[in-house]
Amino acid sequence: MADKxxxxxxxDLKDNKIKxxxxxxxxxxxxxxxxxxxDTRKRVIGKADQNGVITYTYLSDSGTNS
Structure with a gap:
């Protein structure tokens, strides 16, 4: 596995380059x-799925996940 x-x-998540x-x-x-x-980790929202996989999205200024 290559290091990310x-x-x-x-x-990229914060800048909406990735969803x-x-x-x-x-x-x-x-x-x-x-x-x-x-710096803005409190806006990063994680949702746990099966098998321990977590999908993170970013809470935008409008109060919704982008």
Whole structure:
């Protein structure tokens, strides 16, 4: 598995370049480091699916997920 740049992916989510970010259980530890250092992490909303997969979206200024 190639390492993902989660900081870049979180910025893409924030900038609406991507609609969602899917994180699998084996990626979570690496993702969490970027997430905890992300300046607007309180706007990143995660929804847990089966098997520990989490889909993140970004809460826009209008109050809705983009």
């Amino acid at each position: 740049n989660y900081t870049e992916l979180l910025n 969602e970010l899917v994180v699998k259980p084996d990626e979570f530890t690496e993702f969490q480091v970027a997430y905890m250092n992300f």
